[in-house]
Each structure stands twice: as structure tokens, then as C-alpha cells.
Amino acid sequence: MTMTRLTRGAWAAPGTSLEFKTGNWRSTERPVHAHAKAPCHAACPAGEDQQAWFAKLQEGQPQQAWRALVHANPLPAITGRVCPHPCETACNRAALDGALAIHNVERWLGDEAVARGWAYPVDTPAPDAPRVAIVGAGPGGLSAAYHCVRLGLNAALFEAAPEAGGLLRSAIPPTRLPRDTLDAELGRLLALPGITLNLRARLGRDVTLDGLRDAFGAVILSPGCELPKPWSVRGAVPADLHDGLHLLRDFMDHGALPDAARGDVIVHGGGNTAMDICRIMKRAGANRVTLITASALPGPNTARDDLINVVPRELEEALEEGIEVIEHATVSRLIMKGSRVTGVEIVSLRKEPGPDGRKRRVEFEGTERVLPVDMVVPCVGEQVSPDGFEGVLDGAYFWPDDAWGRLREDGVFAIGDARGNRGTVAAAIGDGRLAAQAVAARLLGGDAPVADLRPERGVAGLNTAYYPAMRRTAVAKLPVAKRGFETEIEGGLSRAEAMAEAERCLSCGNCLACDNCWTMCPDSAVIKTVEAATDGSHYVFDLDYCKGCGLCAQECPTGYIQMVAETG
Amino acid sequence: MVQDSTRLNGLRAKHGRPPAGPHEPQAAPSTLRQGQPRFRGLEAGHRACQGCGEALAARIVMENAGPDVMVANATGCLEVFTTPWPQSAWRVPWMHSLFENAAAIASGMEAALKARGRNTKVLAFGGDGGTYDIGFQALSGMLERHHDVLYVCYDNEAYMNTGIQRSSSTPHAASTTTSPAGKERMGKRHLKKDLLSIIAAHHIPYAASASVAYPADLARKVRYAMGIEGPTFLVVHSPCPLGWRHASALTVEVARRAVECGLFPLVELERGALTNIMPIRTPRPVVDYLELQGRFAHLFDETDTRAIEERDHLQALADHNILTYGLAGTGDDPVDTTGIAHVRRGGPLAERT
Known part of the structure; x- marks a missing residue:
């Protein structure tokens, strides 16, 4: 250190206070940039980072947004239509002025990619790259195939049906998912080099699991659930029983329902298939359709785990169309005339925690009532068709050990609905991505994938004073009178609407580059950079001068700046 | 003037400002700090407390006034924490005056x-003690003589530098070391001096109030004042975590609530007439502002009827401001108390529209 010689009348040179490092005043906390998960991302079964692709839209780059989206989910035009969008339920903006219309924008991006022919951001895998067998070309299998190719593997799909699509084709009516949309997006995915599709190849009949294990580096099982769960009421089963999934398939194949479906119908269940069959029967001329569900309709006091597990807008539309719902109830007795059903007795239920912690259903004695009906349609779920999976199935489903779907059999992975506790297209797509990551690590070397343990940034971590109020974009819906069996019910967004909706994204837990920290630091300890800093933001903390006041963290709109304990 | 533009370019080169145009060569900054896209008139390394509202306000004023300025600075926190000799946080010519004569020096x-024959603008800085009280006579003279000076008062509502003594700017019912809350009184007995009206009565071209909670508004007011030849005056509400006894992180939040409840109205007066106000979109109750600060803690003793009375009194004062200045907003305005803070990806929303 050079001695400064001071004389009478000397003056301080400009900016010399920089020699005094006020950073050593920090005693307890210092600011850090902390990327956190936005709640939409944390809630997405497909693993999409909605915040990341909304950021690209906010920058005015739809194609980049789509590329960020298909990094996780290759089928946005489809999920934008069929997903129950838990992202919107989780959206922090719901506490302000309504959740973002995430599914509408996702759908717009998917449609835009198809219309403009944006190429999937994947390279052709080397011809001698390891090959992966994927059983079942439903959403899970297709996602697994796409991610295998994206990670440099060749994928061979084995599908029992004559067309790819799985339940997207067999169980989702065109009013929710138009067939040309489905064909266009699947066609683009299946045309990717590195994916081969073997149709009419059923496991147990045309191929065997052992054969696949011998011929391929790894096998991903994505057979879905084809068999309805057995249903009876205290042992009684009507002679002319049709389960919901088969009715739906038959109706979509032949366009006809049994005669009894013209009268009073009771549907017993509480999922999307139940909802679809209710609506189709009503539109096909049923006198009265009543859904009996053990779950609850959405209300201000409905517990999350008690809520009926259907796409929220589907439920809204069903109620508009005159479907009656009896919540918290089950069928307790069938009233038969010979072997035909003429009525059902229903009883109210309550969910209460059992001794093992899981909710169990308790019937209320004295709440039984009888409804006259012409037909009862059970829709209580499906299970895996066991052909070809002997010894691998555990009960009705696969129960892999981890999120990546690893089964006890070496090199075999199980994904999608066949995993018993899944149940959405998005979950199958997410499973496909995770299994492909584990397979790629296994076949190409490299580290095994690890779970993303970043914290989630809830609404309490935001400073909402900095966000302008903007109403959620409403989309047009087909009026009830015009709803048929082909025309899609929910309308789409225009480009301007999609871009405007993207402006509503709060960027929870991720830098918005709003300059607040830079503008509001009293100590000029936040430095702005032209190039992105190493953490992806445009700011760095100059800890030589930061006094640790916490103002930047307090005024950061997104919660991207956090105060952490000073170390050392 | 040719001479001035040469001087301006010299200053730009010295302070590392971005070039005026693509034709003007510019040396690459050697550090990130030197490459900041704003004028760093008040640098880091100053000794202000954590979360100092005055340091923040002064930094924003310098950014928008500089670089061709000179500063006369009254005694007070700002003078003390920026210039512990032999160091100075200022990067412009800066002169320290006494408490009472910053305006005279300016x-x-x-x-x-x-x-x-120089066009360099002179700024005069003072705290509320040096402006409302001790330097008031010199300030009045400067305004009356129509000097081309921008006077900025950083109003933290007490003599913070000397140990939190009440000033004529201290709000009613605030507890300070010389107006302690206790058996005899609920903090300061008198009302906050309405300085802006007195300043405006000099019929100067421009007098305005601003707040650190709204940097964009403060920046606009500084730039507007810089463009006026003649005396201009700004009073900037600058919370003091030490004297107001709130957490250092809450400086901006406290300042925001002061504006939103009506206790600190943001107004602009030209030639003595009210020409602009910042509308309050959703007025907040005064207690929202008071509850964050220890200097008003005695007003939350629910067993003391005087506390309830004083809270009502402060609410009435805020309501009076809202009524007198017409602060109540009529519908959403992009520059009202809510709209002006809004951001979008890439910066403040207001800068884009």
C-alpha cells in the first residue's frame, strides 16, 4: 500500500470512495440470484418449463418459445387441447387477476409449428447408435421415442393397433382433439429420422418382451391401460353392461350407442372418460345423464385431493350442456328386473383419513335414495392388459422403483398410464422423457439423470406491486346448441392474443431483466452487464460494496433475488 | 456553444459515458463498473447506512442531472457519508457548505x-434540517434572486445525522429523541411544515415533490428541472431505516406506502400553480404506512386512547392532502401510483409506451 501524503488544502479526488470496500459491513446476509421453479413448471407432469417459453414469447420469438417447449413436450398441439393443465391451477397469477391461459397459448404454439413447418430441434441419430424398443405408440411411447432421438438414440415403436396415437385416438373425442390436429402433430413426430414405427405388432402375439430385450439396448414399456377395471355392485352385474371406455371406442368407430342410451343414464366414475361419455350420450339423445362421483365439484372449500379429476373446462362445459352431477356419492345397489337394470340406489359418501393416513370413503347410513334408470355405465378406471407382461406386472400395473421408470428387470422401463398412479397424457409424456434420459445415460454413458431439487417460488415470494393488471384472454366456445360430435368446442387464440397473454407471465423465480435491483441499490452494488452474466441474468452483485440491506431482494418482482446467510 | 460541447465530450471521456453516436470512438471499459450505462455521479464506497433512502435518491438525481454539473452540499448525512476525507464518492465538482448556507454557496x-460564460448547472443538496429549518432563509433568497440552480431537499423527516432530533419536517406524532413518545405526548406535537407551498409562493418556474419509491418519476422531474433556466426545487421523500426504525430492506416499501396513503403527496407546481399530481389508484389506510415504522410504534398501543386518536388524526391529514391536491385517481392511469411502478421483461413498462 502506498502512503498518501496529505497536505493542508488537499482535496479528495473524485470517486476515491471506491477504495473503501463497504462490503465488509455485511454481517448476516447477502443477496444471490436464485433460479427457482415457477409453480407451473413444478406442477407440470410433462416437465415443461412454461415460464421459460413464456419468456421467449415476451421477447417476441414464438419459434424459440416452441423450441423451448418441445425440449420437454413434443406434442403441444395435443396437450394444449387435452391436458387438465395443473399448471394453470398452480399459476401464481391466480391470486392476482386470474391464472394465465397456458393451455391456450401452448395449443397456439403447437398449431403454429405445424402450420409453419418449424423443424423439431433434434439431430439425426447416428445409424449405429444404440436402438431402443418402445412398446406402445400412445403419448408416452411417442414421447419416449422423441426424447430417445433427441438424446442420440434410435427408437423402434411397437404398436398393436393399426395406427399410432393410443388413447389419443381411441378415447378422446374429436370435439376435444380434432383428428386432423392429431394426425398432423403425430405425423411430424413420426417422420423424424431415427424413429421406426411397427404397427399391428402386439406384445405376446407378434413380439415378446424377451425377444425385444435380446435385440435392443433397452425396452420402454408404454402399453397404456386397455382393460376396464372389474365393476359390480355387491356382486351384481347387469347382463347388458357396457363400460365407458368401450362405449367411447365403439361410438368413435361406428357412431352408434346401445338403445338403452336414449333413456335415463347413470355414469359411475369421476375421470375424463366418464366426462366424455356423459357428454356424448347427452348429445346423442339420452333423456337424462347423471354422473355419480365420490369426488367433489370445485368450490371455495374443496380440498385439492377431494376434487374431481377432470379437465376443469370440460366439467364447466358438461354442466352447461345439462349433465347432472351427484358428488360425494356411490352406487350402493342395482335394482334389477330380471337381468336388466331398472334403477339404482345411491348413497352419500364422505372422505375421511383412515388409520394408515390414506383417505377412505365412508357411507352415510340413511342417505340412500333410488333413481330410475335405463342404463348404468361404469367408468371407474382401466388396467393393463396382461398379455405378454407375465411376471413383470405387479397386480394390475407396473410399479417402477423411481421417477425414471426403472423396473427390476435390467434395461426395462415402464411409463405412462400402465404405471397405475399416472392418468394424464402429460404424465405419460413426462414419463417418456425421464425414461429416455435414463436409457440414454445407460446406453451412451454419462451421468444418471438427477431430480431437479430447486425450490418452488410461490406467490408469497413475489413483489406483485410491479405487475400491471391484465385480464386473462377469453377464447370463444361453440354454443351448447351447436355442439356435435366432430367440431372442436374450444376455440383458438390469434397471434396477437397469444403474445398479449404471454405478457401476463410473472416470470416467477426467474429474472425479468426489469432493472429494479440496478435502479434501487443505494450503494451502486448491482452492476448491469450487456452480455448475460454467468447465471443467465443481466446483473451481477459487486459484493465489495454490497452492505446487505436486502432492498434488491425486497423489490425484486419475481423472487429471483434471495438473501442468504453470509458464510465465512 | 462549441466550447461547451468540447467540455461535454471531455467529461464524457472522463466518466466513461457511452458515445453520443456511432461515429464517436469510445475506449472499451476496463471493468464492468466503468461500463455501466448510466452516469455514476455518486459512486459506491460511501458510508451511508444499509438501505439508506437518501443515498438512493442522491444517486438517482446525479444519474439524471450529470455529468455537466457542480454541487453545493449542506452539512448533513449526505455530506458526511459521501466525503470522509481523503476520499470522495462524488465524481463531479462538489463543495461542502455549512448547514445554513448551501443555497447561498450555490x-x-x-x-x-x-x-x-459557462453553462454548467449548479445543484444544491440539503437534508430537511438544512432546508426546512436552518438553510431556509438562504434558500428563499436564492429563489428570489432567480439563480439558475436546482435545489434538491432529501427529506428524511428529522436531523438524522446528529441523532434523530425533530425538524420542522418531522410528521405529526412521530417519535424522535427530542419529541419522544411517552406520558406527556404522543411524539411530535406539531404538524409537518408545508414547505412546498412556501417555495411555490416564490413563483419560481418549477417546484415538485418526488419519492424514492418511484425512481422513474423522480428521474423525469430531475430532467425536467434541468431543462429550466432559473431556480427549481425538488423535495424527495427518503426513508431513513435508522431514524424511522424500519428494516433496511423496506425503504422503498415504506416510501411507496407514504405516497399511497396520501401523507406524502407527489405534486408539481409551476410559477406557483399546481400543474400536475401523481394520482393514487388505490388509497391505502394510513396505518399501513405507520405500522412498518418504529417511530410510530406508540400509535399501536391499543390500551391508549390517545394512540387511536392520533391515528385518526394522521388519517385525517392524509385525507386532507388527497382532497386538497385532488390525488384520488379516476380509473387506471399508466403514470399513477400503481401504474408507474410496473415493469415488463427488459425494463420499466412506462419506458416502452
Whole structure:
């Protein structure tokens, strides 16, 4: 250190206070940039980072947004239509002025990619790259195939049906998912080099699991659930029983329902298939359709785990169309005339925690009532068709050990609905991505994938004073009178609407580059950079001068700046 | 003037400002700090407390006033924490005056510069003690003589530098070391001096109030004042975590609530007439502002009827401001108390529209 010689009348040179490092005043906390998960991302079964692709839209780059989206989910035009969008339920903006219309924008991006022919951001895998067998070309299998190719593997799909699509084709009516949309997006995915599709190849009949294990580096099982769960009421089963999934398939194949479906119908269940069959029967001329569900309709006091597990807008539309719902109830007795059903007795239920912690259903004695009906349609779920999976199935489903779907059999992975506790297209797509990551690590070397343990940034971590109020974009819906069996019910967004909706994204837990920290630091300890800093933001903390006041963290709109304990 | 543009370019080169145009060569900054896209008139390394509202306000004022400025600074926190000799946080010519004569010194600086044919703008800075109380006479003289000076008062509502003594700017019912809350009184007995009306009565071209909670608004007011030849005056509400006894992280939040409840109205007066106000979109109750600060903690003793009375009194004062200045907003306005803070990806929303 050079001695400064001071004389009478000397003056301080400009900016010399920089020699005094006020950073050593920090005693307890210092600011850090902390990327956190936005709640939409944390809630997405497909693993999409909605915040990341909304950021690209906010920058005015739809194609980049789509590329960020298909990094996780290759089928946005489809999920934008069929997903129950838990992202919107989780959206922090719901506490302000309504959740973002995430599914509408996702759908717009998917449609835009198809219309403009944006190429999937994947390279052709080397011809001698390891090959992966994927059983079942439903959403899970297709996602697994796409991610295998994206990670440099060749994928061979084995599908029992004559067309790819799985339940997207067999169980989702065109009013929710138009067939040309489905064909266009699947066609683009299946045309990717590195994916081969073997149709009419059923496991147990045309191929065997052992054969696949011998011929391929790894096998991903994505057979879905084809068999309805057995249903009876205290042992009684009507002679002319049709389960919901088969009715739906038959109706979509032949366009006809049994005669009894013209009268009073009771549907017993509480999922999307139940909802679809209710609506189709009503539109096909049923006198009265009543859904009996053990779950609850959405209300201000409905517990999350008690809520009926259907796409929220589907439920809204069903109620508009005159479907009656009896919540918290089950069928307790069938009233038969010979072997035909003429009525059902229903009883109210309550969910209460059992001794093992899981909710169990308790019937209320004295709440039984009888409804006259012409037909009862059970829709209580499906299970895996066991052909070809002997010894691998555990009960009705696969129960892999981890999120990546690893089964006890070496090199075999199980994904999608066949995993018993899944149940959405998005979950199958997410499973496909995770299994492909584990397979790629296994076949190409490299580290095994690890779970993303970043914290989630809830609404309490935001400073909402900095966000302008903007109403959620409403989309047009087909009026009830015009709803048929082909025309899609929910309308789409225009480009301007999609871009405007993207402006509503709060960027929870991720830098918005709003300059607040830079503008509001009293100590000029936040430095702005032209190039992105190493953490992806445009700011760095100059800890030589930061006094640790916490103002930047307090005024950061997104919660991207956090105060952490000073170390050392 | 040719001479001035040469000087301006010299200053730009010295302070590392971005070039005026693509034709002007510019050396690459050697550190990130030197490459900041704003004028760093008040640098880091100053000794202000954590979360100092005054340091923040002064930094924003310098960014928007500089670089061709000179500063006369009254005694007070700002002077003390920026210039512990032999160091200075200022990167412009800066002169320390006494408590009472910053405006007089600024007047002399302005006259001298004028005599030498220079256009350099003179700024005078003071705290509320040096402005509302001790330097008030000199300030009045400077305004009356119509010096081309921008006077900025950083209002933290007490003599913070000397140990939190009440000033004529201290709000009613605030507890300070010389107006302690206790058996006899609920903090300061008197009302906050309405300085802006007195300033405006000098019929100067521009007088305005601003707040650190709204940097964009403060920046606009500084720039507007810089463009006026003649005396201009700004009072900037600058919370003091130490004296107001709130967490250092809450400086901006406290300042925001002061504006939103109506206790600190943001107004602009030209030639003595009210010409603009910042509308309050959703007025907040005064208690929202009071509850964050220890200097008002005695007003939350629910067993003391005087506390309830004083809270009602402060609410009435805020309501009076809202009524007198017409602060109540009519519908959403992009520059009202809610709209002006809004951001979008890439910066403040207001800068884009």
C-alpha cells in the first residue's frame, strides 16, 4: 500500500470512495440470484418449463418459445387441447387477476409449428447408435421415442393397433382433439429420422418382451391401460353392461350407442372418460345423464385431493350442456328386473383419513335414495392388459422403483398410464422423457439423470406491486346448441392474443431483466452487464460494496433475488 | 456553444459515458463498473447506512442531472457519508457548505460560472434540517434572486445525522429523541411544515415533490428541472431505516406506502400553480404506512386512547392532502401510483409506451 501524503488544502479526488470496500459491513446476509421453479413448471407432469417459453414469447420469438417447449413436450398441439393443465391451477397469477391461459397459448404454439413447418430441434441419430424398443405408440411411447432421438438414440415403436396415437385416438373425442390436429402433430413426430414405427405388432402375439430385450439396448414399456377395471355392485352385474371406455371406442368407430342410451343414464366414475361419455350420450339423445362421483365439484372449500379429476373446462362445459352431477356419492345397489337394470340406489359418501393416513370413503347410513334408470355405465378406471407382461406386472400395473421408470428387470422401463398412479397424457409424456434420459445415460454413458431439487417460488415470494393488471384472454366456445360430435368446442387464440397473454407471465423465480435491483441499490452494488452474466441474468452483485440491506431482494418482482446467510 | 460541447465530450471521456453516436470512438471499459450505462455521479464506497433512502435518491438525481454539473452540499448525512476525507464518492465538482448556507454557496457558484460564460448547472443538496429549518432563509433568497440552480431537499423527516432530533419536517406524532413518545405526548406535537407551498409562493418556474419509491418519476422531474433556466426545487421523500426504525430492506416499501396513503403527496407546481399530481389508484389506510415504522410504534398501543386518536388524526391529514391536491385517481392511469411502478421483461413498462 502506498502512503498518501496529505497536505493542508488537499482535496479528495473524485470517486476515491471506491477504495473503501463497504462490503465488509455485511454481517448476516447477502443477496444471490436464485433460479427457482415457477409453480407451473413444478406442477407440470410433462416437465415443461412454461415460464421459460413464456419468456421467449415476451421477447417476441414464438419459434424459440416452441423450441423451448418441445425440449420437454413434443406434442403441444395435443396437450394444449387435452391436458387438465395443473399448471394453470398452480399459476401464481391466480391470486392476482386470474391464472394465465397456458393451455391456450401452448395449443397456439403447437398449431403454429405445424402450420409453419418449424423443424423439431433434434439431430439425426447416428445409424449405429444404440436402438431402443418402445412398446406402445400412445403419448408416452411417442414421447419416449422423441426424447430417445433427441438424446442420440434410435427408437423402434411397437404398436398393436393399426395406427399410432393410443388413447389419443381411441378415447378422446374429436370435439376435444380434432383428428386432423392429431394426425398432423403425430405425423411430424413420426417422420423424424431415427424413429421406426411397427404397427399391428402386439406384445405376446407378434413380439415378446424377451425377444425385444435380446435385440435392443433397452425396452420402454408404454402399453397404456386397455382393460376396464372389474365393476359390480355387491356382486351384481347387469347382463347388458357396457363400460365407458368401450362405449367411447365403439361410438368413435361406428357412431352408434346401445338403445338403452336414449333413456335415463347413470355414469359411475369421476375421470375424463366418464366426462366424455356423459357428454356424448347427452348429445346423442339420452333423456337424462347423471354422473355419480365420490369426488367433489370445485368450490371455495374443496380440498385439492377431494376434487374431481377432470379437465376443469370440460366439467364447466358438461354442466352447461345439462349433465347432472351427484358428488360425494356411490352406487350402493342395482335394482334389477330380471337381468336388466331398472334403477339404482345411491348413497352419500364422505372422505375421511383412515388409520394408515390414506383417505377412505365412508357411507352415510340413511342417505340412500333410488333413481330410475335405463342404463348404468361404469367408468371407474382401466388396467393393463396382461398379455405378454407375465411376471413383470405387479397386480394390475407396473410399479417402477423411481421417477425414471426403472423396473427390476435390467434395461426395462415402464411409463405412462400402465404405471397405475399416472392418468394424464402429460404424465405419460413426462414419463417418456425421464425414461429416455435414463436409457440414454445407460446406453451412451454419462451421468444418471438427477431430480431437479430447486425450490418452488410461490406467490408469497413475489413483489406483485410491479405487475400491471391484465385480464386473462377469453377464447370463444361453440354454443351448447351447436355442439356435435366432430367440431372442436374450444376455440383458438390469434397471434396477437397469444403474445398479449404471454405478457401476463410473472416470470416467477426467474429474472425479468426489469432493472429494479440496478435502479434501487443505494450503494451502486448491482452492476448491469450487456452480455448475460454467468447465471443467465443481466446483473451481477459487486459484493465489495454490497452492505446487505436486502432492498434488491425486497423489490425484486419475481423472487429471483434471495438473501442468504453470509458464510465465512 | 462549441466550447461547451468540447467540455461535454471531455467529461464524457472522463466518466466513461457511452458515445453520443456511432461515429464517436469510445475506449472499451476496463471493468464492468466503468461500463455501466448510466452516469455514476455518486459512486459506491460511501458510508451511508444499509438501505439508506437518501443515498438512493442522491444517486438517482446525479444519474439524471450529470455529468455537466457542480454541487453545493449542506452539512448533513449526505455530506458526511459521501466525503470522509481523503476520499470522495462524488465524481463531479462538489463543495461542502455549512448547514445554513448551501443555497447561498450555490448562488455564488452559479454567478461565478455565469461570469465565466459557462453553462454548467449548479445543484444544491440539503437534508430537511438544512432546508426546512436552518438553510431556509438562504434558500428563499436564492429563489428570489432567480439563480439558475436546482435545489434538491432529501427529506428524511428529522436531523438524522446528529441523532434523530425533530425538524420542522418531522410528521405529526412521530417519535424522535427530542419529541419522544411517552406520558406527556404522543411524539411530535406539531404538524409537518408545508414547505412546498412556501417555495411555490416564490413563483419560481418549477417546484415538485418526488419519492424514492418511484425512481422513474423522480428521474423525469430531475430532467425536467434541468431543462429550466432559473431556480427549481425538488423535495424527495427518503426513508431513513435508522431514524424511522424500519428494516433496511423496506425503504422503498415504506416510501411507496407514504405516497399511497396520501401523507406524502407527489405534486408539481409551476410559477406557483399546481400543474400536475401523481394520482393514487388505490388509497391505502394510513396505518399501513405507520405500522412498518418504529417511530410510530406508540400509535399501536391499543390500551391508549390517545394512540387511536392520533391515528385518526394522521388519517385525517392524509385525507386532507388527497382532497386538497385532488390525488384520488379516476380509473387506471399508466403514470399513477400503481401504474408507474410496473415493469415488463427488459425494463420499466412506462419506458416502452
